[in-house]
Amino acid sequence: MNETTPPPAAAPALAAHWTCPFCPLLCDDLQPDAATLGLPDSACPRARDGLSALAGAPASGARVDGRAADLDDALAAAAARLAAVRQPLMAGLGGDVAAARAAFRLAAAVGAICDAVGGDALVQGLRVQQDRGGFNLTLAEVRERADLVVFVGSWPEGRAPRLIERFTAGRDQGPAMVALGAVPMAEGVESVLPVAALADSLTMLSALVAGRRLERPNPELQVLAERLRAAHYAVLVWEPAQLGPHGGLLIEMIQRIVVTLNQSTRAAGFPLAGANGAATANQAFTWLGGLPLRSRIGHHAIEHQPQRYGAARLVAEGETDLLLWANPFPGVVPIDTPLPRIVLAAPDAAATLGDESNTIFIPVATPGVHHRGHLFRTDGVVLMPLFALREDGLPPLAEVLGRLAEAMEGGA
Numbered sequence: 367m368n369e370t371t372p373p374p375a376a377a378p379a380l381a382a383h384w385t386c387p388f389c390p391l392l393c394d395d396l397q398p399d400a401a402t403l404g405l406p407d408s409a410c411p412r413a414r415d416g417l418s419a420l421a422g423a424p425a426s427g428a429r430v431d432g433r434a435a436d437l438d439d440a441l442a443a444a445a446a447r448l449a450a451v452r453q454p455l456m457a458g459l460g461g462d463v464a465a466a467r468a469a470f471r472l473a474a475a476v477g478a479i480c481d482a483v484g485g486d487a488l489v490q491g492l493r494v495q496q497d498r499g500g501f502n503l504t505l506a507e508v509r510e511r512a513d514l515v516v517f518v519g520s521w522p523e524g525r526a527p528r529l530i531e532r533f534t535a536g537r538d539q540g541p542a543m544v545a546l547g548a549v550p551m552a553e554g555v556e557s558v559l560p561v562a563a564l565a566d567s568l569t570m571l572s573a574l575v576a577g578r579r580l581e582r583p584n585p586e587l588q589v590l591a592e593r594l595r596a597a598h599y600a601v602l603v604w605e606p607a608q609l610g611p612h613g614g615l616l617i618e619m620i621q622r623i624v625v626t627l628n629q630s631t632r633a634a635g636f637p638l639a640g641a642n643g644a645a646t647a648n649q650a651f652t653w654l655g656g657l658p659l660r661s662r663i664g665h666h667a668i669e670h671q672p673q674r675y676g677a678a679r680l681v682a683e684g685e686t687d688l689l690l691w692a693n694p695f696p697g698v699v700p701i702d703t704p705l706p707r708i709v710l711a712a713p714d715a716a717a718t719l720g721d722e723s724n725t726i727f728i729p730v731a732t733p734g735v736h737h738r739g740h741l742f743r744t745d746g747v748v749l750m751p752l753f754a755l756r757e758d759g760l761p762p763l764a765e766v767l768g769r770l771a772e773a774m775e776g777g778a
């Protein structure tokens with residue numbers, strides 16, 4: 367920024383509260399400087415990174431096939447391309463509630479298949495929920511009740527740096543903590559079989575928790591099973607995105623352990639998921655259409671195909687003829703494809719687009735930094751309000767999607 371460039375305008379009336387939108391915990395106890403988007407060095411590193419990615423002036427305006435365009439022209443070009451294709455795919459979906467609602471409206475107007483950002487991980491948990499149900503609890507319940515927390519398969523600190531702090535805030539004595547099949551990066555957390563195959567460990571742990579006699583039980587798992595059975599309220603934490611392509615099976619095993627424990631004590635699961643607005647988009651699509659993402663929003667019916675409607679697969683197999691990518695958070699990289707693309711994303715996505723000869727790029731504002739909104743927290747039952755720190759002159763994703771929907775409805 368040079369001396370003649372005015373600093374971005376702060377929104378003083380909105381600066382009294384802040385909810386951090388950069389991971390699914392949505393912490394609401396930090397307060398960045400509205401002018402610089404700075405946080406103290408000691409604050410959450412992920413929040414600081416997210417804010418610093420948005421601290422400068424937007425690096426790029428709208429572009430059509432690599433050439434600068436104003437917003438109206440870019441929207442007109444996007445509407446023309448949407449009107450010319452047979453099967454559009456809306457992927458990367460995530461954003462605040464208003465953006466998700468607008469995405470649903472646009473999808474209905476053009477008959478789009480819709481997938482979340484991180485859709486592969488989302489569908490793992492979703493399938494288990496659909497097939498077997500689940501027994502999960504909220505962040506506040508973990509903090510109030512848990513006396514044993516087991517992190518299964520991954521150590522979540524890099525993706526949700528304050529998770530342990532959120533689990534223990536205000537408690538004189540926090541819960542005992544164990545990492546199963548993961549290397550813990552915090553003091554006081556015990557490690558159980560950090561490199562063993564998780565499927566094997568969970569199978570044996572499940573049998574031991576159920577009280578089955580095994581010929582050669584692993585002694586570490588035997589101790590863990592006894593601790594789980596003795597706990598007043600055990601919580602098993604997992605990250606679907608870190609469990610690999612067969613994560614659904616692992617989540618099923620985790621839930622089976624939870625169900626078994628509940629026959630004699632209390633236990634519940636805590637999935638850490640839904641970052642970058644994926645959980646919010648999924649919730650909004652579910653209440654608007656009755657089915658979650660990985661659905662085709664047809665004019666007369668909604669078709670839910672969790673395996674078939676994965677965005678990467680649809681693109682790779684040529685089952686779509688246009689990709690509309692819609693996600694307003696920094697650091698989210700759109701799918702690379704020679705297909706016609708309409709990319710509605712945070713300004714930093716411009717640097718990741720590669721060949722733009724068939725790409726319309728419209729930078730959008732980030733909810734919780736540049737405008738107000740709402741996001742669902744990882745526990746799925748708490749809708750957190752987002753506040754604006756300052757405006758960046760870019761339109762919210764909801765506005766862009768809404769204008770496209772209007773154009774497509776008018777042209778239908």
Ligand code: SF4
Pocket residue numbers: 386387388389390391392393396410411412413525526527528529
């Ligand atoms: S833990 Fe997540 S929500 Fe909390 S401050 Fe860090 S990035 Fe933001």
